Amino acid sequence: MKILFSPSETKNSGGEQKSFDKNSLIFGELFDKRLEIINSYNDFIKIASKEELEKLFGTKKADILQKYKTDIFKSSTMKAILRYEGVAYDYLQYANLEKKAQKYIDDNVLIFSNLFGVLKADDEIPDYKLKQGETFDDLKIEKFYSDNFSQALDEYLKDEDVLDLRAGFYEKFYTIKKPYLTMKFIKDGKVVSHFAKAYRGEILKLIAQNSINSFDELMNLEIKSLKVEEIKEQKLKKEIVYSIN
Template sequence: MKILFSPSETKNSGGDKKNFDKNSVIFPELFNKRLEILNSYNNFLKTATVSELEKLFGTKKYDVIEKYKMNIFKNPLLKAIQRYEGVAYDYLDYENLDESSKKYIDENVLIFSNLFGVIKASDQIPDYKLKQGETFENLKIEKFYNESFSDILDKYLEDEDILDLRAGFYEKFYTIKKPYYTMKFIKDGKVVSHFAKAYRGEILKIIAQKKINFFGELLQINIPNLNLIEIKEQGFKKEIVFIIN
């Protein structure tokens, strides 16, 4: 099973002083495609005004802007699953998982970055900042990655069961073309959005601990405080609907 996951706008600093190259990320044969976006990003940082950087980064904090306006290729590298922090990643609690669960995540989770495109949890990436939905040099980043990486992703995922835990925005980076599962969370009759991140992280942790590989195994797991009430089917998508206790 492969699990598609969202990134986070907040990142952990630090890492190893290594060069970011084609061996740092999945699909090295398309590394030059990534470089098109990354080089455009770096070039924009060199010439952007303060107001443009505030919009790009989603902050007006001077120290944050100063930190992130530097050349990202000079930043140390860290495993993607450790680079991101935020609600989903807090609930996943990767650092405190046993080694076999970490290995499962490293090998089976694909994160859809709004700057790097699709990456494996184990890929090595530098620290960066790009607010969700923002762009630079008039690029349509999600369209670029969708067009550039869809064929190779189709082949990579063709023999895998897929659980899509991405937030809606990141679905624009890749459209799944085979049956897959996703999840919805309801509390007091309303769809939960922000706190759904916590459940996505918790569910990913349970899946990793139980080493789930197939849809049938996925539907058998018990998740604390969640009751499965129905599975809605629409085209390729099977949406597992949970009520939060």
């Protein structure tokens, strides 16, 4: 089973003193296409005005603007699953998992970055800053990755059960073309959005700890504080609606 996951706008600093290359990222044969976006980003941040950087990075803090106005190819790299931090990643607690559960995540989780496109959880990436939905040079980044990486993803996922835990924005990077599963969380009859990130992280942790490999195994997984209210099916998508106790 493969799990599609969102990134986070906040990142952990540091890593190994080595640059990323085609061997650092999934779909090495498409590295040159990925470089088209990354080179454009790198060139843009070198010449962008303060106002342009504030918009691109989503912050006005001078120290952050300075930190990220650096050559991305000279930045240290770190596993994507460790690079990202935020609510979902806090609840996942990857660094505290047993090696077996970590390996499950490394092998089976795909993270959709708004700069790098699709990443495997153990891909090595630098620290970078790009606010969700922002762009540069008038590029349509999500369309670019959808156009250039979808065929490879279709092939990669063709024999797998697919659980889509992405936020809606990242569905633009890849449209799943086979039956797949999603999850929705409600409390007091209302859909929760921000705290849904916590449950996505918690569920991914449980999936990894139990080495879940199919939809059948997932449906039999007990999740504390969540109760299945209904299962909706629409075309290729099957959605489990959980109520939060």
